[in-house]
Amino acid sequence: MSIPAIGGIGAALTSTPPLTGPVGPSDATTTGTDFGKLLGHGLQSVQDAQTHTDQLAVQAATGDLTDVHDYMIASTQSTLMTELTVAVRNKAVEAFNDIMRMPL
């Protein structure tokens, strides 16, 4: 039985350009977004979502909340975004540990 997705990955691997040694993040020829910047961006939006949820929580406590579902949606969104951040962070730590464990 052939699995087309795995074949697709093989094609992608062969079309990948050969490795040319380490390239620093300051290299001007690097295209695409820096992982650090991406992470900073993500953390900022998680922070924004949690601030929004906190504001709605204060509104709920003071009785100024008009839509109950707004608060629950904001709380769900900030929970999901935090879970996503933690998942990305765990993967990054895992990758670092894998590299550190590499036998040299």
Added chain:
Amino acid sequence: MSDMFGAINSAGSGLTVYRQWLDAISDNIANINTARPTSEAAFQQRWVEAAPTGQPGEAGSGVAVSGISLGDPQGRLVYDPQNPLADKNGYVRMPDIDLGEQMVQMIMAQRAYQANLAVIDRARDAYQQALQIGRQS
């Protein structure tokens, strides 16, 4: 909000619309016995108008209340000579609202609210399942 939670945000806008519809129905039922003298307009039934937000062909933008339209100001004339608001012929103006119709609309609004809540639940479940990708158990 970001596009990351398109389904949740659309369903949230639906919840707001149906909450406003329930508010309008509640207003109509609360005023169903509001008598006015015949020289004034009767209480007018509230109708919530909804319209999609965003461009045609675009998904994930949701819905919004575009306006409130009002029912017939004539109402119906009811013979009630005991009423202090009655005119010299004994008539008052009652709002032209059908309670049965309002109850049906209330069920529709409530069910639609629940449907949007179900969408949010499923979307959240889907996003949480996506976070399980590649996780060793």
